[in-house]
Amino acid sequence: MAAIPMFPLGSVLFPHTPLLLRVFEPRYLTMIGELLDQDDPRFGVTLIERGHEVGGGDRRSSVGTIARLATVSADAEVLHIVGVGTTRIAVEQWTDESPYPRADVIPLPELTWNDALAPLRTEAEAIVRRVLARVDGPWDPDTELSDDPIAASWQLAAIAPLGEYDRYTLLRSDSVGALLRQVIDLTLEAELLWSAE
Structure with missing residues (x-):
């Protein structure tokens, strides 16, 4: 290019x-x-x-x-x-x-979807929406996501209430599974930090 x-x-x-x-x-x-x-x-x-x-x-x-x-x-x-x-x-x-x-x-290579990842995506979405409901931020917990699972996975990364360095970690994911697992882990870590404040 x-x-x-x-x-x-x-x-x-x-x-x-x-x-x-x-x-x-x-x-x-x-x-x-x-x-x-x-x-x-x-x-x-x-x-x-x-x-x-x-x-x-x-x-x-x-x-x-x-x-x-x-x-x-x-x-x-x-x-x-x-x-x-x-x-x-x-x-x-x-x-x-x-x-x-x-x-x-x-x-960079496009990420590919595997239907076996559907439960992981469902879990990631539930955690992100739950934490969004507890924090003030630019995204509403009811934000609509795409019907396309790849697009929805990236959109979950975008709306997750995380700092920019965590978001950059997500951007560098080399598979959808890795992306969703990191969305879950980083969002749960952020939730613990807010709960401790």
């Missing part, structure tokens, strides 16, 4: 999940403007592991997700964009930073 536009963020984007952004930095306004000229506008999203993206000097994760640009609306000097996570990627090399970050990336 050729060098693609990249958007380093302080959060993880999963496949099959929405991305809402307020874009106001001139270089990212330029990036979105160029993407709007494309038939199938896509960009990469990676987690900023340390530092701040503004002004450089940040350290970025090596695994991210391609986002498909779905909608763009303008409000004064800010663009409101909605993207949707598609394929996971590995960053091979960061390239040109002018006028906005780019990287050479390769797609």
Whole structure:
């Protein structure tokens, strides 16, 4: 895959999940403007592991997700964009930073579903919804999930009330079984921490 536009963020984007952004930095306004000229506008999203993206000097994760640009609306000097996570990627090399970050990336293998995982997915969903009902967060415990089991597994990872480093661990999962088991383990760990406070 050729060098693609990249958007380093302080959060993880999963496949099959929405991305809402307020874009106001001139270089990212330029990036979105160029993407709007494309038939199938896509960009990469990676987690900023340390530092701040503004002004450089940040350290970025090596695994991210391609986002498909779905909608763009303008409000004064800010663009409101909605993207949707598609394929996971590995960053091979960061390239040109002018006028906005780019990287050479390769797609990571898609996860595959096995019906034997259905009980594990049911358990993960029950635990995530139970913990969401007990904490304040951006996701409602009744958030609807996809009927597709792969999409629903990634969406469970997205709504689980976890920190960004735990979410990055989930993004790097190499199987659906590993993803669901880690969703369960990390969510239960988080629940214990909240109960201890």
